[in-house]
Amino acid sequence: MRDADRSQNAILLAARGEFAEHGLGGARMDRIAERAGLNKRLIYYYFSDKESLFQAVLEQAYRHIWEKEQELNLLELQPKTAVRRLVEFTWTYYLENPEFLTLLNSASLHRARHLEQSEQARQLNSPLIAMLGEVLVRGRAAGRFRGGVDPVQLYVSIAGLSHFYLSNNSTLSTIFGRDLMTPKAHAERLSHMCDVILGYVLRG
Structure with missing residues (x-):
């Protein structure tokens, strides 16, 4: 190097x-x-300044998670398995990379202006959304998935179910009087998220 x-x-x-x-x-x-x-x-x-450095850090953070998402090879899996794999990956990635969540929170506080200025960051999510859309189409064609599922909305729901829980674990643990960050709690949360997401996309 x-x-x-x-x-x-x-x-x-x-x-x-x-x-x-x-x-x-x-x-x-x-x-x-x-x-x-x-x-x-x-x-x-x-x-040139702290703002440009922050933008570069955000771009690198998005690029890293995008590269890991590509390694999931979702299109090589059965649709139901692919959706479950994405939920599991998102949860595990956020859990193992807490800095990613705090960076996103900081970017949001500044109304995402650094991401708006970054063509690279905006493009990084496009391949995953396209892949997820194809997974949904295949699942619907096979008679397993319901129609009308927006891949962007689905991805936001998957990310949100993990993000909110982990970003607010201290307050949630205090309010509900139980430690939400134990291994048992983590397993229960992941199981719940898979049930919620698959319960939505699968045909009844």
Whole structure:
């Protein structure tokens, strides 16, 4: 790997941690430089300001989950199995990558203006939605899925069922008086989500 690539990767990794911990508003370029073990001037050489660095971190985060989604090979699976696999993957990915959720929360606080400015980030979700749409078409043609399911709405529901639970686990655990982050609770949540999503797409 070239020194330039190594430096940029170090900056993005450090910035991801800083933005995830402090949000865009609370993040500091000095701390990012310290985390990366690089001179702050070098960060400004590659990224004009904190806003552009945050956008680059978001693009990298979306690219990583997109690459993992591609590895699911949904089109090679039976439709019901493909939908279940996507639910399982989304839950597991969010659980294992909590920084991804905090980055999205920070981006949302700023009304997604960084994503609006990123053609790359907008394009990254398109292949998955197209694949999910094809899975739904195949399932409907086989008589297993109901018609009229919008792949975008379905994906938002899958992501939302995981995102809300994990992003609000502290408040939910407190309100309901039970630890929602135990292995048993995780298994119960995943089972529930699969039942909810498949119960919607499968024909009665």
